[in-house]
Every structure is written in C-alpha cells, then in structure tokens.
Amino acid sequence: MFGPFLALHIPDGFLDIPVSLVGWLLAVMFIGIALREMRPAEREVPLIGTLAAFIFAAQMINFPVAGGTSGHLIGGTLAAILLGPWAAAIVMTCVVAIQALIFQDGGLIVMGFNLVNMAIITPFVGYAVYHWGRKLLTHSTRGWLVAAAVGAWASVVAAAAACALQLAVSGTSALKVVLPAMLGVHAVIGLGEALITVGALAFIQQTRPDLVDPEAPVPARGSSWIAAGLAVALVVTLLSPLASASPDGLERVAEDQGFLETARDAPYEIIPDYLIPAIDNEAVATIAAGVIGVAVVATVGYGTAALRKRRDSRAAQ
Amino acid sequence: MDHAAIEIANLSFRYPDGHLALDDISLHIAPGEKVALVGPNGSGKSTLLLHLNGVLRAQSGTVVVEGEPLTDATIGRIRAWIGMTFQNPDDQLFSPRVRQDVAFGPLHMGLQEAEVDARVTQALAAVGLSDFADRISFHLSVGEKKRVALATVLSMAPRILVLDEPTSGLDPRARRSLIELLKTFTDKTIVVSTHDIRLAYELCSRAVVLDSGRVVADGPAERLLTDADLMERHGLETPW
Amino acid sequence: MLLRERFWSADSPLHRLDARVKLIATLLVMLGILSTPEGAWPAYPLLWALLASLAIVGELGVGRMARWGAVSLPFALAAVPLVFTVPGDPVVTVAGLTVTDAGLSRFITILLKSWLAAQAALLLTMTTPFTELLAALGALGLPPSLRLIIGLMYRYLTILMDEAQCLLRARAARSGTAEQGKTGGRLVWRAQVAGGMVGNLFLRSYERSERVYAAMLARGYGRRETAMPRQPLPRRDVLLGSIPVVVVVSIQFLARVWLSR
Numbered sequence: 001m002f003g004p005f006l007a008l009h010i011p012d013g014f015l016d017i018p019v020s021l022v023g024w025l026l027a028v029m030f031i032g033i034a035l036r037e038m039r040p041a042e043r044e045v046p047l048i049g050t051l052a053a054f055i056f057a058a059q060m061i062n063f064p065v066a067g068g069t070s071g072h073l074i075g076g077t078l079a080a081i082l083l084g085p086w087a088a089a090i091v092m093t094c095v096v097a098i099q100a101l102i103f104q105d106g107g108l109i110v111m112g113f114n115l116v117n118m119a120i121i122t123p124f125v126g127y128a129v130y131h132w133g134r135k136l137l138t139h140s141t142r143g144w145l146v147a148a149a150v151g152a153w154a155s156v157v158a159a160a161a162a163c164a165l166q167l168a169v170s171g172t173s174a175l176k177v178v179l180p181a182m183l184g185v186h187a188v189i190g191l192g193e194a195l196i197t198v199g200a201l202a203f204i205q206q207t208r209p210d211l212v213d214p215e216a217p218v219p220a221r222g223s224s225w226i227a228a229g230l231a232v233a234l235v236v237t238l239l240s241p242l243a244s245a246s247p248d249g250l251e252r253v254a255e256d257q258g259f260l261e262t263a264r265d266a267p268y269e270i271i272p273d274y275l276i277p278a279i280d281n282e283a284v285a286t287i288a289a290g291v292i293g294v295a296v297v298a299t300v301g302y303g304t305a306a307l308r309k310r311r312d313s314r315a316a317q
Numbered sequence: 318m319d320h321a322a323i324e325i326a327n328l329s330f331r332y333p334d335g336h337l338a339l340d341d342i343s344l345h346i347a348p349g350e351k352v353a354l355v356g357p358n359g360s361g362k363s364t365l366l367l368h369l370n371g372v373l374r375a376q377s378g379t380v381v382v383e384g385e386p387l388t389d390a391t392i393g394r395i396r397a398w399i400g401m402t403f404q405n406p407d408d409q410l411f412s413p414r415v416r417q418d419v420a421f422g423p424l425h426m427g428l429q430e431a432e433v434d435a436r437v438t439q440a441l442a443a444v445g446l447s448d449f450a451d452r453i454s455f456h457l458s459v460g461e462k463k464r465v466a467l468a469t470v471l472s473m474a475p476r477i478l479v480l481d482e483p484t485s486g487l488d489p490r491a492r493r494s495l496i497e498l499l500k501t502f503t504d505k506t507i508v509v510s511t512h513d514i515r516l517a518y519e520l521c522s523r524a525v526v527l528d529s530g531r532v533v534a535d536g537p538a539e540r541l542l543t544d545a546d547l548m549e550r551h552g553l554e555t556p557w
Numbered sequence: 558m559l560l561r562e563r564f565w566s567a568d569s570p571l572h573r574l575d576a577r578v579k580l581i582a583t584l585l586v587m588l589g590i591l592s593t594p595e596g597a598w599p600a601y602p603l604l605w606a607l608l609a610s611l612a613i614v615g616e617l618g619v620g621r622m623a624r625w626g627a628v629s630l631p632f633a634l635a636a637v638p639l640v641f642t643v644p645g646d647p648v649v650t651v652a653g654l655t656v657t658d659a660g661l662s663r664f665i666t667i668l669l670k671s672w673l674a675a676q677a678a679l680l681l682t683m684t685t686p687f688t689e690l691l692a693a694l695g696a697l698g699l700p701p702s703l704r705l706i707i708g709l710m711y712r713y714l715t716i717l718m719d720e721a722q723c724l725l726r727a728r729a730a731r732s733g734t735a736e737q738g739k740t741g742g743r744l745v746w747r748a749q750v751a752g753g754m755v756g757n758l759f760l761r762s763y764e765r766s767e768r769v770y771a772a773m774l775a776r777g778y779g780r781r782e783t784a785m786p787r788q789p790l791p792r793r794d795v796l797l798g799s800i801p802v803v804v805v806v807s808i809q810f811l812a813r814v815w816l817s818r
Contacts, residue, residue, distance in 0.1 A: 011629035012678065013671025014636065017591050035700055045702060046769040049709025050717075054762035056710070057717035061725065061758070063751035071748060073755060082759070090703070094710045102687055102711075104563050104628060107671075108678050109587050167635055172667060177638040195745065199752010204759060206413035207455045211763065289599030293606030297619070300610035333561075372726050397733025407761060408723035411753040421728075421750065424742045426735040455760060473733055 008074070008117055008163050009099065012107030016170040023112025023166070027093075030120045034089040048087055052094035055079055059095075061196070071192025074159075076122025077130065077152040078197045082204070082212065085127040092119035113166050117159040126155035145198050152197040153190035160186035320384035322348045322477055322506040323369065328378035330364060338364040340530040341378070346506060348476070353517030353538055354510040356527035357552030362510040363404075365527065366481055369508075370399045383476065397426055400470030404482040406462035410454040415446070415465050418454055422473035440472035444498060460491030464498070477506040484513045496520060518542050518556040526551055563625065565683040571615035572684045575791055576693035578798035583681040589805030590673045596662065597812035601669050607804050608676045615684050622683070626676035630668060639664050687711055696787070709769070717762060724754045 015023070038044065055075040062070040075095075079088035096118050099105040106114045133147025140146070164182040168175035205212045323346040330339040338361045346352055354362050367373040368380055371392040380387040382395045403409055412418040419440050423433040441447050444464040449457075454465060463483065470478070483499070484492045492513075499507070499520055511517055517524060517538060524541040526534035528551045534541055541547060545555050571579070586607075593600050609619045645659025682690075691711070695704040728750070 007632070009629075011632050011671055012587065012674035013591060013667055014632060017588065031703075032700075035702060043770060045705055046709060046773060047763070047766045049706045050713050050762045050766035050769060051759075052706065052710040053713040053717040054758055056714060057721040058755045058758055060718065060721045061751050061754045063747040065744065071751070073751075078755070090706065093703075094707050097707065098710065098714070101682060101690060102562055102564075104625065104675070104679065104682065107629075107674065108584065109591060109674065171663070172636045172639070174638045174642040177642070178635055181635075192748065195748030196752045196755055199749040200755040200759060201752075202749070203411075203413050203753045203756025207453050207756070208760060208763075211760075290602035293602035293609075296606045297609045297613070301613045304613050367726070370730050372729050393732070393734030394736065395733075396730060397735065399730075401730040403723060403727055403730075405723065407757070408720060409727040411724060411728070411750060411757045413753065413756075417753075422731040422733065424746065425732050427742070428735065455757070469731060473731065 007105075008114070008159055009096075009106035010110045010114055010163065010166070012109050014107075014170065014172045015110045015113060015166055016172075017109070019166060019170045020109050020112055023110065023114075023116055025112070027112040027115035027120070031089065031093055031115070034086045034093075037086040038084075038090060044087065048083075048090055049094075051079065051083065052091045052098075055091055056095050056098065058200075063192070063196070065192070071196065072189070073193055073196045074118060074122055074156060076118060076159075077126025077148065077155045077193070078200055080123035080127035081130055081148055081151075081197075081201065085123045088123035088127070089119050092123060095119075113162075117162050117166075121159045121162055122155040125158040126151040129154045145201060148201055149194040149198045153187075153194040156186050156190035156193045157183060321381070322346050322350065322383060323508070324379075324381040325365075325368075326379045326381075328365075328368060328375050328380065330368065330373060330376050338530050339368075342527075342530070342532055343378075344525065344532065344535075346508065348506055349504065350523060351507045351521040352509070353521035353524045353542075354508060354527060355512070355514065355517055355524060355542075355551075355553055359529075360527040360551075361530040362527055363481060364530075366401065366479055366508070366510055369477075369479055370396050370401055397422075397473050398475055399477045399479055400473055400475035401479040402463075402466045402470055402481065402483065404485055406459065406466045409466045409469060410462060413453060413455075414450070415441070415452050415454050415457075415468075416450040418465060419450075419468045419472045422469060426473065436472040436474070440468040443471055443501075444468045445494075458491075459486050460488065460495070463487065463491075463495065467498075475505070477508070478502065479508045479510075481510045482512065483509060484511065484516050492516075512553075514542055514548070514554055515556045526553075528552075563679060563682045564686055565617050565621075567616040567684075569614060569616040569684070570797070571611065571617075571680065574684075574797060575794040576685050576689040577696055577790060578794045579681055579685055580690070580693050580697065582798040582802055583677055585802045586805050587674045587677045589802070589809055590677060591670055592809060593666075593670065594812055594816055595666055597816050599815060600808050600812040601673065603808050603811075604673050604805070607801060607808070608673060608680065611680050611801060612676075615680065617680070617683050622676050622679050623672075625679055626672050629675060630672060633664070633668050633671070636664055636667050639667075713762075713765070713769075717758065720761065721754075721758060724757065728754070 055078075058073055058075055058078075062072050064070050076088060076092050079091045082088075083091065093115055096106060096111065096115050100108060100111055100114070128151075130144075130147045130151035133150055134144050137143025137147055160182040161179065164173070164175070164179040167173040167178050201212055323344065325342055325344040328339055328342040329337070331337045342361075342365065354365070356362055364373065368375060368387075369382065371380075371387050375387075383398055385391045385395060387395055410418050412421065416437055419437045420433050423436045428436070437450065438447070441450060444467050446461065446464055446468065449461070449465065454462065457465065463486075467480075467483075480499075484495055487495060496516055496519055499509075507520070509517060509521060521538045524534070524536065524538040525532055526541065526547065533551060534547060543555055548555050590604055593604070608622070612619045612622045640656050640660040640663075641654045643657055643660035643663050645657035645662075647655045648658050648661060649656050685693075688708075688711070691699075691704060691708055695701065
C-alpha cells in the first residue's frame, strides 16, 4: 500500500519533460566531475565495477521489522564511506542505470533526477554528515559509527525530500501533501539504512581494518566542487517551475493577463471544424481514435502473421 | 517416536523460468537414518533440500517433518529441528566472529543468554573448534569454515542434519577429519547431498539416486553405490 | 525489490535493428508520448496502437508488454492528491474533500503517459541484449571508463546476486523458533546481522576485484587504448527506426489540431 512512498525510483511520466531535462543536466554535470575527480586509475575500474554489483546485491539484503515489513539498504552512504563520495557517486550511477535499463526500476527520461537523488545526494549528504560527525565525536571510539549512522539516515531523508520537491515542481503532486509523506516514511526507512550501514561497517572494520580506518584523515579533495554543485542544483531546481509545463502557477498568470487565448489560436486553424464535424465531440473523437487504433493493431498483427507464414513456407522449400 | 523424521509425498516444483526441477518425488526417512542423496548436476538435489526447511515451498505435494506438515505456522519450529548447511561456507558466516555466528540460531530462537553461551561452547566442542570462539570467521581456512558452519546449526540442537556437499573444496586431511566427525553423530538423522561417493558409502546406510527431478533408485547404499551400471547411467562413479 | 530481467528472446525485425537506432528512436518516442498535451484524449489510443503494433512486430506479446508497463503504476499513489488539489469544477465529494474534474483529468493523464512511456522503454529493453545496449550507449557518447565499469558490473551481477541469495537462504535455514518461547531476537541485533551479511558481500567483492584486475592485466588492459571501430548507422535501420518517431510526431500534431478546434 505504501509502495510508491517507499521507493525513490521515479517512473517515467511522473516528472515534467523540462524538469526531467534539468535533472539530466545536473546528473551529467556531477557525474562528469566525478569521473574526473576520481581520476579512474586503472586499478579503480575493476574495483568500482565489482562494488557496483555489490551494492546492487546488497540491496537484496533485508531484515524483518514488524508485521511483514522489512528494512533495506540503498547503500549510497556506505559506498561513500568505503570509497569516498566521488567513487561512490559512480558506483551508485551504475546501480541506478542498470536498475532502469535491465530491471525496469525507475524511468529512462526521468533518470536524471533519479541519479541526482540516489547517486549524488545520498553519497554526498551521507558523507558530509559522516565527515563532520566524526570530527565532533573524536572522543569516543564508537563515534565514527554513530556519525555513519546519522549520515546514512540523513542521506535517505535528503533524497526523499528532493524527490518530493521534484514531484511537486512537475505538478505531479501537491507539495504540502507529498513532502510530509515522503519525509515521514523515509525518516523511518532511514533508520533501517542507518542500522545496516553500521552493521556492515562494524563487520568490515573487524575483519579488514585496513579498508575502513576510523582514524584516517578525510580527504578534502573536491569539496569545493560539492558545495558549488549543490548550490547550483538548489537554485536550478527552485527555478525550474518557470520551465515546467505545470498549469497551476504559470497558466493562471497567463490567463489572467489575457496571453493564453492569443497563444492558443495561432498556428492550428489549418483544418477548419466543419470538414470533420464528428471530431468536435470529445467522447466520439476518443472512441473513434480507439477504434482506429485497434484496427491498426489488428492489421499489423494479421499482416505480420501472414508475412511470417510466407517466410516460413519459403524457407521450408 | 512412531512418525518419520521426514515424509515427502508427491512433491513437485517448477522454477519461474519453466524448468521442472522436481517431478513427483516421494521419500520416507526414518529417525536416525543416514541417507545419501546422489545424482548428477541439475538433478534437483539442492532444490529438494531447500524444500525441507521451507526456503522453497512445494507447488504440489506435501512435506512433513517430525510429524508436522510444513506450513507458515510450523515453519519456524521446523527450521529449529533441521540443521542445514550449504556448499559454500562463505555464504553462511555473516558475523565478524565465530562465536556470534554460532550464537545466531539460539538467539533467534529466543533462548536466554546463559543458555546461548552454553550451546555455543557445546557446538564448537562438537566440531573440535573450542578455541576458535573469538576468531574472525572470514580469515579461517575452508576446512575450518565448514566446521564452523556445522557448529552454527548444531547450536540449535537439531534432530535432523541436512548437509549440501559437506566435503567439497576440502583437502584430503580436512575431508577425512570431517567424515570422521560426521560419523560421531550417531543419534541424529542425516541427509547428505553429495558428489563424494566415498563419503556417501562410508557415512550412509541408504542411498537415493536423483536424476532429472525424479527418484530413480532408493535402497541400501552398499548395494546401489557399488552398482557400476547404475552409477554410470546417472553420471556418477563407484567409490573405488 | 525482485524485478525480473526484461529481455525477451526472439528473432524479430526489432531484435535485429541496430541498437543505436533503437535507443534514439525509443527516447524520441517517449518524449513524444510525454509531451501529449493535457486533454487530448484521442491521442492515447493511437499511441497505444503504435506501441502494440511494435510489440507484435517484435514478437513480444501485447498483453505482456502492457502488464509489465503497469508494474510501476503503484507510484501513482503519490499523484492521488492532485485529484483534490487542482482547481476546477467539482465532480464528487469524498470524506470532506472535493474531487475536481481538472484534478481527475491530470491524474489519469499521468497514469496513461507513464504506462505508455514504460511500454516504449520496454520495446527497447525487451528487444536488446544488455551488452548491445551498452555498446550503443558507448557509441553515442557514454564515457569509455563508465562503459567499462558498467560492463564489469553486469558481468558480476548474477554472481553477486546469487551470493546474496545464498546468504539469505542460510540465514533463513537458521531462523528457527523454540517450541514455546518468543522469537526473532532484538531488532537492532537483526539489523546487525543484515549488516554483517552486507559486510561479508563487500569483502568478497573487494577481494574478487583484485583477482579481476589481475586477470585484466594479463589480457593487456591498460597497455593499449581500446578503440571502438566506428560503424556508420545502417541506412535501412535509420529509415525503419524513424517510422515510429514520425507516427508519434504526427499524433502529437493531430492532438494539438484537435484541441484547438
């Protein structure tokens, strides 16, 4: 029942085209920077490829919570803590891309913002909180785990907020409904993310401490890019209603000012009504279109079958 | 005890891709029996084992364990009665330390901490790894991991042991010591799925030959496993 | 979420079409579908007819594609508030909230567009093996390093998913309940165990990546630039691929004409 609010993978059709394009611009920009910042050394490529598969598989691991529900992992923060945020962004990009392309989880046109939410926001927000949290909690040996937990939680909530914003700006949902709903649900889901992330880090730290060193200094490489990028992203997202086709805000203004009527008339007077009178009635037109549609499909079906039969009989000779 | 340890009747299972893995399987295993399940790759051995503790659910037919039919209500108890290990020990050790992995079963059953500790100690002793409690599972050798995996199910005090390829990947010495270890579990019902015909011969009194999802032979291990014709026909070999 | 791989094996004209052409055509068709103006209801059956025809040509099954296309529709729950919040003429009042005609229209439009766009995407993914799709993306501008990384990920995906499934099964096998007592253990402990499973997967992947790197080195990785031979787009495929695009553009044009009457 809560299906859509549990997933952050937006399907096609739920974001406006202009908003989707903005999303792609942001995604391409960030991923391009990530590819350069990471400077994919030879050694990095197999690591990132296998770890992308790891994150994908790790998302299958769950734990029962109550009454049939279970906690899951997205993995952005975990990847960021293990690999650094830029490499994590690449890892998550691969995960989101393959989920959409192979498993139909998340749309193609809207993938831009899906990437922003799950491949940019989760690793960077998670890592930022982890980074500063660790600095605050240096007095405690478990401090880094607490920082990681809060970071993981925050990353999920931030991604959910961004998702809600994108849906609202596209006119798919009312902000005053979708934002509290997304935040509320993901504040709980984020707890699952936090717990699994910490469990994984504890396991790794005990088994191979060389891979996760809580004492290691945090590389500051590229942090100015992050700040600049996030600022740009915020500004662009807030401005995209101007590009959005959502009729609520903008059209209202246009109508009031009388622009709308003039805009509509111009190029489409080519075929006057009287030539096709039946089409004037909306219901009739839709039904007619439906009948035409079915006829087309039937013809194609019959034609394809006939062609195939002829091809098969020719092959049999 | 007048009921069978495991009673399978007309079990069939088809994978989502259409492949019929089990075709009308019926099997009766008495308490304390040691049964070897042999057959070529793809014969359905692993699929059959996964039905015994409800990881896979029968599409037709029934599975009855210790007199209880396997349903949503009984699945929890049945999983405590059946200790199942899998071919790859790396898939079964998911805690940092051995102690935590062995404690998982009893903890899940809701036992008290003192009882859990006792069980862990017993289980590790039973597999000869008493000093390994605080070791990191990940760093152990394959043989040691297989023993720990066995300990993780022994700690639940199961009446039935189901082992999927227990000796695969072991060097001769580790293999020998595991076989000797398994021979000590005289009171438990044991079902071993294996390619290691020698193990089957040494450990088990009964052999069930599975091929293409069907039981093609079921009888004394001594007779079946030395039947060169039968073994050859189903992609297997005799013990020597 | 356990979704299945969407590739559907067959030997059809769609399967044989150049992957680059399919990719571009699919995106254009999807953009066309998504830009259907609000209220142009007759457009939707026509768009569906186009997609269904292509499904037939591709031997994919019209019903199957329609079903799979509906898989993501539960997300529509997020759009339900529209029904109440978009200003318009009231249709019915439910539990104190008024459903407007404009709201209903918007909601249904989103559902239809999403369902149709998903089927257009399925036309691509059902007829194109992933390796071909990746190669097409590479030819159309995907950075080579990213292409290599995604290729590696794809190669190890089934292995890692199998390992994850084995871990889950092993845990299930040990998830017994005592005859009488409570069960399950504490929540935090359960989450820790799940975390351990994730950690286990990570370490195995990490160590596997080192073996992968060694194998790649042994095959000459890094020594030479692997240049992709640039094949020109086959003209016949381009012509065939442009047919659905032209149809969609025509439907869009007709829709706007019809709306303006």
